[in-house]
Amino acid sequence: MIQSLLIANRGEIACRIIRTAREMGVRTVAVYSDADAKALHVRMADEAVHIGPSPAVESYLVGDKIIAAAKETGAEAIHPGYGFLSENADFAQAVINAGLIWVGPKPDSIRAMGLKDAAKTLMAEAGVPVTPGYLGEDQSPARLRQEADAIGYPVLIKAVAGGGGKGMRKVDAATDFEDALDSCKREAASSFGNDVVLLEKWIESPRHIEVQVFGDSHGNVVHLFERDCSLQRRHQKVIEEAPAPGMDEATREAVCGAAVRAAQAVNYEAAGTIEFIADASEGLRADRIWFMEMNTRLQVEHPVTEEITGQDLVEWQLRVASGEPLPKKQSELSITGWAMEARLYAEDPAKGFLPSVGRLEHFHLGDDGRIETGVEEGDAISPFYDPMIAKLVASGESRDEAIDELAAILDGVEVWPVRTNANFLFNALLDEDFIAARIDTGFIERNLDQLVGSAEPDDSVRRGAAMVALAVDEDEPLSGLSGFRLNAAPQSSVALGFGGQAARVAAADGDIADISGFRDGERVVVFHEGSAFEFALTSRGVAGVSAGDGAILAPMPGKVTAVEVAAGDAVVKGQRLLTLEAMKMEHSLTAPFDGTVAELNATAGAQVQVDAVLARIEKRDD
The missing domain is CATH 3.30.470.20 (ATP-grasp fold, B domain)
Incomplete structure (x- = not known):
């Protein structure tokens, strides 16, 4: 068994790995950047090594620094977590070449699954269903029509050089194919100078189904059932669950069996996830679930699999990396409950x-x-x-x-x-x-x-905020950032300000939301159904402004990269006033209405804090 482990990651996954390693008696080494010098994963680990400046490209993504840290501290193995270098085959090989244990799949397996087109070809050869489609050199209308008929309608015609939604047509029936193809090719040629198209099966009600697989160095591969990760915003998973709702046993057996074949096709070792796209327009059916790709690492959402199987997947990773066989056989794994x-x-x-x-x-x-x-x-x-x-x-x-x-x-x-x-x-x-x-x-x-x-509190939340303020007035030990939960009847009213508007609120005058909160000096902060609301105690003076009075506020801390107006300028609604750079993205701040720049507090190059008043627009008299 591995005795010492370096975690080449940060944040919650580093803490997660450290927790299991500690339970197994494995010594842990953390790495950290300047920004993470006092981070929780650094405090939790037995030892920590500084690896560079805050930007990940200068620290967490520098493989040589991480390997050097492992050597320096005597760590036997490196666990990459997820993200950063976790699916970098070259880094995995460098770890192995340095005489260290890589807690992950073999570099060749990472490479095989990293090339999407090649991976789909490999999966098809292994008997894993892939999304029906056509990408061939024969672009004649007759051949394309033949392929579309074989795929089955609806089908998507897509320009190979497309982007931004151009050069794409959904075709619902064979009788519409030729007109859609002509239109698609014309738009593709005009927009991209290339009228070559491909065909894909149109997924009517797509669901993201993925299967947790695990392999060891002894040739064993098992699955730990499926997860449903369909709730996504801009392709980022939001809520995940296991098992997948609506998955019957026959479909589960077919999909999970396909996932095992996929892992076996690349001689897979360690934790991995086979991702499928499902056409759920008629429920989950085995003949309508197709391979998309494989993630050759531990997934963010692995806890839901752990909850329904009772297994610790990080422990499995460490045991497999140590050369042990899988802790469980397929027949010993089952689903209990829901997560x-x-x-x-x-x-x-x-x-x-x-x-x-x-x-x-x-x-x-x-x-x-x-x-x-x-x-x-x-x-x-x-x-x-x-x-x-x-x-x-x-x-x-x-x-x-x-x-x-x-x-x-x-x-x-x-x-x-x-x-x-x-x-x-x-x-x-x-x-x-x-x-x-x-x-x-x-x-x-x-x-x-x-x-x-x-973003506005309703009346019941306002009354709850008043109750927090009044309770703290009567019970001074609750002052500061200590939490408070409603449990007593209010005695009077209090003046509260929110968003630049003030009003006296009687806590007993109506329903009170089930809230928690605290008072800190001249403000009251309450929490309700996940939302947070800040109120000013206006009897001591209303502070703050809002965009409603023409104030242009910094939405987050950042750097002003451009100022495009001057004090006194006339502006129209939607006109860009200045640009703020934050989190490696640019954010344009615009005029909320027609008016005049009455106040300008921003200069190019300046660093600003969240809610700083950068400018104020005065409405134009019509």
């Missing part, structure tokens, strides 16, 4: 899901379920890395129980002042279509507006 995971991100859905960074002044994720995180209260969310704060995992005997538990966990999320997507996740879980398992990969986009919800 669901939500990814809690530091982002603001009300501002287009912009990342939110800063210090976690107040951070409490409750005591229920399984919480996987790499931060604690007082830590900072850095602008240099993925903004995932935690994975919230719930389980139950049934899917409904798992939903209820996860919704309760999200309802209890208390994070401030960093913004999160907790309310967005809460709303998704309680959507009637999600509860009924009427889901596909387009679910989030179709329902985005109602899932994002309102």
Whole structure:
């Protein structure tokens, strides 16, 4: 068994690996960048090595530094976690060449599955179903029509040089094919100078089904059943669950069996995931589920598989890397109950899901379920890395129980002042279509507006905030950032400000939302269904401004890269005023209405903090 392990990663996955290694008596070594010098994974490990500046390209992505750290500390093995270098075959080979143990698949397996077209060919040869399609040199209309008929309608005609939705046509029936092909080729030639097309089976109600596989160096390969990861936003998974709703035993056996054949085809060792796309327009059927790709690493969503199988996949990884056979045979693995995971991100859905960074002044994720995180209260969310704060995992005997538990966990999320997507996740879980398992990969986009919800507190939340303020006034030990839960009747009213508007609120005058919160000096912060709301105690003076009065606020900390107006300029609604660079992205800030630049506080090159007033637009008198 491996005795010492270096984790070539950070955040929650590094903490996750350290926890299992510690239980197994394995010594752990962390690596860290400048930004992570005081991070939780550094504090948890037995030893830690600094590997460079904050940008990942200068630290976590520099394989030579990581191997040198392992050598320096006497670590026997390197676990890559996920992301960063986890699927880099050259790094895996460099680790092996350095005389270290690579906790992952063989480099050749990573390469074989990293080339998507070659992987599909390999899978087809192994008897794994792949998405029907045609990509051939014969571009004659007769051949393309013949291939489309063979694939079955609806079919997608797609320009090989396409992009941005151009050069694509969905064809619902054979009688429409020729006209659609002519139109598609004309647009492709005009837009890209290339009218070559390919054909793909159109997936009516796509669901993302993936199967956890595991192989060892003794030729054994097993599956640990499937997960459903259909809830996605911009191809990023949001909520995952296991098993997949609507999966009958016959379909499960067919899909999981195909996944095992896929792993065997590349002599796979270690943890891996075979991803499938399913046409769920008539439910999950074995003849409508096709191979997409393989992830040759541990997945972010692996906890839901652990919850339904009772297995520790990191322990499996370490045992297999040590040369041991798989801990369980296929016949010894079974599904018990249901599990669901939500990814809690530091982002603001009300501002287009912009990342939110800063210090976690107040951070409490409750005591229920399984919480996987790499931060604690007082830590900072850095602008240099993925903004995932935690994975919230719930389980139950049934899917409904798992939903209820996860919704309760999200309802209890208390994070401030960093913004999160907790309310967005809460709303998704309680959507009637999600509860009924009427889901596909387009679910989030179709329902985005109602899932994002309102950034404004309703009256019951305002009354709850008043009650928090009044309770703290009567019980001074609750002052500061300590938490508070409603449990007593209010005695009076208090003046509260929100978004630049102030009003006196009587806590007893109507329903009060089930909230938690705290008062910190001149402000009250309350949490409800995953949302966080900040109120000013206006009896001591209203502070703050809002975009409603023409103020242009910085949506997040960043650097002003361009200022395109001057004080006194006339502007029209939607006109770009300045550009802010943050989280390696540029964000244009525009005029909210026609008016005049009454105030300008931004200069090119300046660093600004979140909610800083960069400019103010005064409405033009008509």
